[in-house]
Amino acid sequence: MAAAERGDADVVRAAITAGADLEVRDSAGRTPLLLAATADRVEVASLLVAAGAEPDALDHRHDTPWLVTGVTGSVAMARALLPAEPDLTITNRFGGTSLIPAAERGHVEYVRFASGTGIDVNHVNNPGWTALLEAVILGDGSDRYQEIVRILIAAGADVNLADRSGVTPLTHARADGQAEVAAILTAAGAQAP
Structure with missing residues (x-):
């Protein structure tokens, strides 16, 4: 587990060869693959995936x-995890798929990649927000958030899917002074009630 977290591929390879338990858990319920993913240890994750590590193992925080x-x-x-065929419908503790925090945090390239995997771009999390709503509500309207809005729209995001209060992405964008985002949404057919 420590080798997976620090990215020591040689030690992980030796442990796998020696028959180490790929699904061993730490006190927070994290597996070696989850530790490698969290620390972005791609080579180690690839080794674990090739050895059959479970991509959907949930920890105590409901992360995979x-x-x-x-x-x-x-x-x-x-990309390293896809060969293990992770379940893209599993949600985090907030009820969101991986696309939602990525849109909120402004991870443009991730949103571009993940939206092409078949993940539901219109999934609604526990607070009642989609990836598009998160990008508008929690984003700042900057270039990267504008690009995320464009990517999500191109992937089929419903520009008129409102939050639980009935507020649409366009209404949020206008209220937050995100003129460029509002223009992108309007061009895609968004309406404000």
Whole structure:
């Protein structure tokens, strides 16, 4: 586990060869693959995936290796995990898929990559927000958030899917003074009630 977290591929390879338990857990319920994903240790994660490590193992915070990639924004790690066929519908403790924290944090390349995996771009999390809503509400309207809005729209995001209060992405963008984001949404057919 320590070798996975620090990215020591030689030690991890030797442990795998010696028959180490790939699903051993630390006190927080994290597996070696989750530790490697969190620390962005791509080579180690690739070794663990090739050895059959479980990509959907949930820890005590309800994170999986795949879900963590949305937080870190690591496209390289997401690519390393895909051969293990992670369940893209598993949600984090906030009820969100990996795409939602990535959109919130402004991880443009991750959003571009993940939106092409078949992940549900219109998934609604526990607070009632989609990736598009998170990008608008929690983003700052800067170039990277404008690009995320464009990517999500191109991937099929519903520009009129409102939050639980009935407020649309366009209304949020206008209220936050995000003129460029509002223009992108309007061009995509967004409406403000």
